[in-house]
Amino acid sequence: MKTVINITIGGLVFAIEQDAYDSLEKYIKEIKQTLVEGDDVNEIVSDIETAIAEKLSERGRSERIAVTEDDINKVILEMGAPIDFKEAGGVEGESAQSETEDKKDEIKKRLYRDTDDVVIAGVASGIAKYFDIDPAIVRIIFVAALFFNGIGIIAYLIFWLAVPVAKTTTEKYAMSGDKVTLKEITERVKKNINDIDKEDLEKARGLWNSLLSGLKRIFSLIGICIKVLFSILRYVVGFSFLLAGSFAMAGLVSALVIILFVDNASIPQSIQPAMQLVLSSPLGVISIVSVFLTAVIPFVVLLLAGGSLISKRIILSVTKSITLAAVWIVALVLAITTSAVQIDRVLEKVGPINVEDNDFMININRSEEGIKIDVTDKDRKQNSKIEVSEDVAPNLPKIEIYSGLSFTQNSTVINLARKGLEGSLKAEVGQFVALTELDISNNNFTDLPAEIGQLSQLQVLNLSNNNFTGLPHELGNLENLQVLDLRGNNISKFDLQIIREKLGEEVTVVE
Amino acid sequence: MTDSDGTYNVAKVESQMRKGFLEFPVLLIIGTKPTYAPDILKQLKQANLLVVEGTLYPLLSRMKRSELVTYVWEESKSGPPRKIYSLTKAGENALELIETAWKKLDTSVNKLIKQYEK
Numbered sequence: 192m193k194t195v196i197n198i199t200i201g202g203l204v205f206a207i208e209q210d211a212y213d214s215l216e217k218y219i220k221e222i223k224q225t226l227v228e229g230d231d232v233n234e235i236v237s238d239i240e241t242a243i244a245e246k247l248s249e250r251g252r253s254e255r256i257a258v259t260e261d262d263i264n265k266v267i268l269e270m271g272a273p274i275d276f277k278e279a280g281g282v283e284g285e286s287a288q289s290e291t292e293d294k295k296d297e298i299k300k301r302l303y304r305d306t307d308d309v310v311i312a313g314v315a316s317g318i319a320k321y322f323d324i325d326p327a328i329v330r331i332i333f334v335a336a337l338f339f340n341g342i343g344i345i346a347y348l349i350f351w352l353a354v355p356v357a358k359t360t361t362e363k364y365a366m367s368g369d370k371v372t373l374k375e376i377t378e379r380v381k382k383n384i385n386d387i388d389k390e391d392l393e394k395a396r397g398l399w400n401s402l403l404s405g406l407k408r409i410f411s412l413i414g415i416c417i418k419v420l421f422s423i424l425r426y427v428v429g430f431s432f433l434l435a436g437s438f439a440m441a442g443l444v445s446a447l448v449i450i451l452f453v454d455n456a457s458i459p460q461s462i463q464p465a466m467q468l469v470l471s472s473p474l475g476v477i478s479i480v481s482v483f484l485t486a487v488i489p490f491v492v493l494l495l496a497g498g499s500l501i502s503k504r505i506i507l508s509v510t511k512s513i514t515l516a517a518v519w520i521v522a523l524v525l526a527i528t529t530s531a532v533q534i535d536r537v538l539e540k541v542g543p544i545n546v547e548d549n550d551f552m553i554n555i556n557r558s559e560e561g562i563k564i565d566v567t568d569k570d571r572k573q574n575s576k577i578e579v580s581e582d583v584a585p586n587l588p589k590i591e592i593y594s595g596l597s598f599t600q601n602s603t604v605i606n607l608a609r610k611g612l613e614g615s616l617k618a619e620v621g622q623f624v625a626l627t628e629l630d631i632s633n634n635n636f637t638d639l640p641a642e643i644g645q646l647s648q649l650q651v652l653n654l655s656n657n658n659f660t661g662l663p664h665e666l667g668n669l670e671n672l673q674v675l676d677l678r679g680n681n682i683s684k685f686d687l688q689i690i691r692e693k694l695g696e697e698v699t700v701v702e
Numbered sequence: 703m704t705d706s707d708g709t710y711n712v713a714k715v716e717s718q719m720r721k722g723f724l725e726f727p728v729l730l731i732i733g734t735k736p737t738y739a740p741d742i743l744k745q746l747k748q749a750n751l752l753v754v755e756g757t758l759y760p761l762l763s764r765m766k767r768s769e770l771v772t773y774v775w776e777e778s779k780s781g782p783p784r785k786i787y788s789l790t791k792a793g794e795n796a797l798e799l800i801e802t803a804w805k806k807l808d809t810s811v812n813k814l815i816k817q818y819e820k
Contacts, residue, residue, distance in 0.1 A: 202783075226760060242743075244782070272754070
């Protein structure tokens with residue numbers, strides 16, 4: 192049997208057992224004590240009471256069915272202990288407290304380097320946060336200051352060394368903190384000066400540490416400098432690669448297009464006939480294309496390398512590079528084998544190639560040993576000679592025409608002038624069936640082999656300024672001979688007469 | 703978040719997390735439709751966001767005082783009149799701001815979670 196009290200909670204009447212009432216009263220009192228919000232306490236408590244009243248009536252409690260202590264305990268469990276209210280309300284308590292603190296003593300703003308917004312070391316962004324302006328403005332000022340004897344760099348380095356990085360959230364918050372007045376700054380400076388006097392000893396001890404951290408900062412600075420330099424270098428090199436590669440490619444491609452598809456009006460006059468000859472055969476076109484590919488692929492690689500450097504990722508994949516390398520090697524081999532034949536053809540049909548411009552002159556001609564390329568640098572007056580031996584056309588057999596002098600069998604022109612040769616040519620001279628011109632002038636020859644008569648294609652035979660006293664009868668077999676130069680020899684008038692008769696009137700004999 | 707004996711109390715962290723941002727869900731509930739306290743509680747419980755019911759009342763009082771919410775009295779058939787809470791203009795603005803902030807926070811935290819779970 193228990194005492195029952197009638198009470199109203201939140202406007203509802205309840206019959207409540209004595210011990211339950213005690214618990215409830217204690218609970219409400221505790222809530223009132225924990226809440227320290229002035230006027231609102233009553234309102235909160237009345238809200239809570241209303242809530243309790245609703246909970247109790249939901250459980251079917253009323254003036255007729257008494258509220259037990261068990262009911263109250265369950266309600267309290269649902270509502271939560273006052274200590275929990277305090278924690279939730281604590282947010283408010285704290286904020287109320289900090290509000291008043293803020294008014295007196297705003298969060299100290301400090302200059303930090305802002306590593307969240309970094310170009311070099313976050314100096315500019317830190318300063319920008321401190322003064323609450325856009326970092327871009329600070330950066331522009333730093334860059335502009337570069338032009339005043341490099342003050343920008345020096346100032347930046349000093350800031351870098353002197354200003355710490357904002358590491359913790361508090362520090363980051365303190366970066367932009369609240370507004371700082373001039374008065375506060377001067378006060379802080381004064382206080383710092385006082386502190387220095389007091390803390391001289393401690394400072395001395397801390398000096399070593401700050402020296403160490405300073406050194407660390409210097410090293411990291413050097414590291415970053417190197418990094419920055421490297422990235423600048425990366426851009427410069429990458430950009431020049433891109434530029435060189437694209438210009439070279441553009442030049443080569445337009446050259447190819449002009450040669451292959453456009454009338455050769457843009458080609459230098461001196462090489463027009465040669466070009467026409469080369470283009471007349473499919474092999475010549477292959478030669479030009481393969482030379483083009485050999486030249487252009489390295490520039491493609493250069494271009495891609497430049498792109499990779501700037502974009503910081505490798506544009507050229509492994510498969511692509513292998514393909515490129517394979518194409519290049521094939522083109523190179525083709526270029527070497529086909530263009531040797533083409534150059535030979537040009538020299539044979541058109542004559543020596545002369546390419547000349549303001550700086551240099553290239554002369555390509557045939558010589559006894561093969562193809563001879565003379566490159567003359569007009570500025571330096573240097574003359575470098577490239578002798579391309581006929582080994583580049585390995586399939587053609589060579590025949591010795593004079594001791595130590597060999598020519599390919601299909602040679603059409605053989606020039607042995609001014610070599611100081613004597614005696615006679617070898618009998619093998621008869622094997623040069625394609626020969627149209629033979630020049631052995633200005634030597635000391637005395638005889639010609641009879642096999643000379645087998646040169647059915649020979650048109651020009653220059654024997655001038657030698658020691659010939661007579662010539663073989665077989666000269667009469669040279670069906671296509673047009674010019675025979677016999678000046679400066681010891682051939683008697685009688686013999687000359689016979690020679691003229693043998694050769695007929697079509698042949699011009701120069702005496 | 704450390705108990706007196708120095709151990710890290712996970713449950714406490716969780717409850718702190720819920721308490722810390724209870725204001726936002728409450729604003730959301732009231733913003734959806736004017737509501738009275740027990741209904742707010744019911745929805746919070748369904749969303750599994752509430753630690754103890756008692757926390758709501760100081761919170762509502764605080765929000766009323768900062769003029770984020772206001773209430774009107776409404777007669778009830780069973781029992782005392784009820785306070786029906788609704789958002790003020792300032793409350794609507796605040797809710798919008800908090801929502802943006804929350805979405806940002808959510809993205810950042812999710813990113814970290816994904817990064818951790820990888």
